[in-house]
Amino acid sequence: MEEVATISVQVNGQRITRTVPVRMSLADFLRQELELTGTHVGCEQGICGACTVVVNGRCSRSCLMLAVQVDGGTVETVEGATETGRLKPLQDAFYARAALQCGFCTPGILLTAAEFLDEHSAPSRAQIREALSGNYCRCTGYQAIVDAIETASASWRRPG
Amino acid sequence: MKPSKFRYHRVRSQDELLQLLADNAGDARILAGGQSLIPMMNLRVAAPALLLDINDLQELGQITVEPEVVRIGALVRYRQLEASSVVKSELPLIAAALPHVAHLAIRNRGTLGGSLALADPAAEMPACILALDATLVVASIRGRRRIAAADFFRGPYETALGPDEMLEAVEIPRRPDALYFFDEVARRHGDYAIAGLAGIAPRPRQETGSLRLVYFGVSDRPHLARSALGLLAAGPVSDDRLAAAEAAVIEGLGTVNDGDGQGALRRHLARVLFRRAVRRLTEQSWS
Numbered sequence: 360m361e362e363v364a365t366i367s368v369q370v371n372g373q374r375i376t377r378t379v380p381v382r383m384s385l386a387d388f389l390r391q392e393l394e395l396t397g398t399h400v401g402c403e404q405g406i407c408g409a410c411t412v413v414v415n416g417r418c419s420r421s422c423l424m425l426a427v428q429v430d431g432g433t434v435e436t437v438e439g440a441t442e443t444g445r446l447k448p449l450q451d452a453f454y455a456r457a458a459l460q461c462g463f464c465t466p467g468i469l470l471t472a473a474e475f476l477d478e479h480s481a482p483s484r485a486q487i488r489e490a491l492s493g494n495y496c497r498c499t500g501y502q503a504i505v506d507a508i509e510t511a512s513a514s515w516r517r518p519g
Numbered sequence: 520m521k522p523s524k525f526r527y528h529r530v531r532s533q534d535e536l537l538q539l540l541a542d543n544a545g546d547a548r549i550l551a552g553g554q555s556l557i558p559m560m561n562l563r564v565a566a567p568a569l570l571l572d573i574n575d576l577q578e579l580g581q582i583t584v585e586p587e588v589v590r591i592g593a594l595v596r597y598r599q600l601e602a603s604s605v606v607k608s609e610l611p612l613i614a615a616a617l618p619h620v621a622h623l624a625i626r627n628r629g630t631l632g633g634s635l636a637l638a639d640p641a642a643e644m645p646a647c648i649l650a651l652d653a654t655l656v657v658a659s660i661r662g663r664r665r666i667a668a669a670d671f672f673r674g675p676y677e678t679a680l681g682p683d684e685m686l687e688a689v690e691i692p693r694r695p696d697a698l699y700f701f702d703e704v705a706r707r708h709g710d711y712a713i714a715g716l717a718g719i720a721p722r723p724r725q726e727t728g729s730l731r732l733v734y735f736g737v738s739d740r741p742h743l744a745r746s747a748l749g750l751l752a753a754g755p756v757s758d759d760r761l762a763a764a765e766a767a768v769i770e771g772l773g774t775v776n777d778g779d780g781q782g783a784l785r786r787h788l789a790r791v792l793f794r795r796a797v798r799r800l801t802e803q804s805w806s
Contacts, residue, residue, distance in 0.1 A: 360524075361524060362524070362525070362527060364527065368758040381525070381526070381527035381570075381758075382521065382522045382523075382525060382527075384521075384557075384561075395542065403520040403521075403558075403561050404520070404534060404558035404561055404562060405554060405557070405625060407557050408622070409623050414628075417598070417624075417625040417627040417628075418623060418627055419624055419627055419628050420554075420624050420625065420628075421556055421626070422557075422561070422624075422627075423553055423558060424553065424557070425527070425553075425557075427527055427529075427554075428550075428572060428574065433775040471623060471624065474623065474758050475623065488619075488708075489708055490623060492622050492707065492709045493621065493622025493623060493624055493625060493709055494622075
């Protein structure tokens with residue numbers, strides 16, 4: 360018997376109620392139930408970082424959380440963070456520097472970089488690289504990504 | 520890569536958890552941060568029948584300072600430890616190790632208690648709490664008991680925890696003035712270490728006898744290099760004594776993990792880390 364549960368969660372500012380199998384990952388819930396396919400599924404074991412979303416205000420691997428665990432909580436995906444404009448300085452810098460090729464890793468990197476910039480003003484390139492250590496990019500060699508995040512850090516508005 | 524079927528229960532109180540553990544001993548797994556358990560389930564290395572989600576048990580998420588120890592609840596996340604001024608001032612060894620634990624998104628959810636209860640031989644935190652001679656507080660419906668870190672880790676992914684027991688907290692002796700050392704060699708920042716070493720020594724350094732060096736990633740559990748203690752006790756550390764201590768430490772490692780064919784590299788790294796640690800902890804340098 361597949362156990363199911365009804366969950367109520369705020370996703371990108373919108374209250375959503377769904378009944379899901381308890382073994383469904385948050386990543387699959389976002390992609391398959393809500394069609395928020397900006398969250399990418401790479402390794403499904405927490406290594407690649409492509410599925411990174413913001414859960415209750417913090418970056419989390421959506422492949423390492425069950426959908427049922429976000430019942431009563433909030434989730435922000437790359438779609439939501441784009442709509443609010445929170446990622447705009449990063450997205451502009453990524454565009455200007457061509458800091459992506461296939462784009463598979465980009466949503467996870469944008470959300471990771473946003474949380475990092477919220478907490479670090481004028482970070483060094485070494486710090487940026489360390490912050491990106493949990494996000495695989497197999498196209499770029501990271502150089503342009505580090506450049507873009509460095510550029511975005513200059514105009515980044517830190518919260519609070 | 521999806522987990523096999525399981526039942527899921529979000530636990531409302533610690534009493535409820537203990538009862539459920541007693542009723543389902545062996546079939547239930549506690550879900551804390553899930554940063555190791557969920558990938559193991561996705562890979563179907565683990566397939567618990569019942570998942571007990573403890574993320575609502577806020578009483579397990581506290582860091583409290585007591586006269587002798589810092590008590591860290593089992594659900595305290597790495598993120599909280601990184602942000603804690605108490606950890607920085609009282610447990611600088613833990614603070615030094617935290618940046619090596621996985622990555623930002625993993626540290627946001629992963630818990631200290633989860634890492635200790637999982638007992639991955641290559642993990643940083645078991646080695647740190649063994650170096651700090653911490654005590655683990657374990658609870659079950661039968662009551663509460665305290666287990667020294669030295670008795671807790673029994674092998675790869677094996678601990679002294681019984682099937683009906685939960686890890687409640689770890690009590691770590693406060694060491695604000697101690698000299699400490701932490702280093703690891705990993706393929707990539709945030710990966711599990713090929714080999715690492717956590718060490719602590721009292722200040723002033725005359726009492727080198729109470730130097731504690733703990734390897735991780737090298738053998739099947741965190742390894743306290745006991746033979747180092749006597750050889751470096753009291754008096755200046757000469758090159759001869761250092762070489763003798765190093766030889767004894769490497770000999771004392773016993774069987775080195777060679778599952779990936781890197782056993783010889785681990786032995787080499789164990790020497791390198793030993794030299795770095797002793798140099799740092801004795802505040803001396805030599806060539």
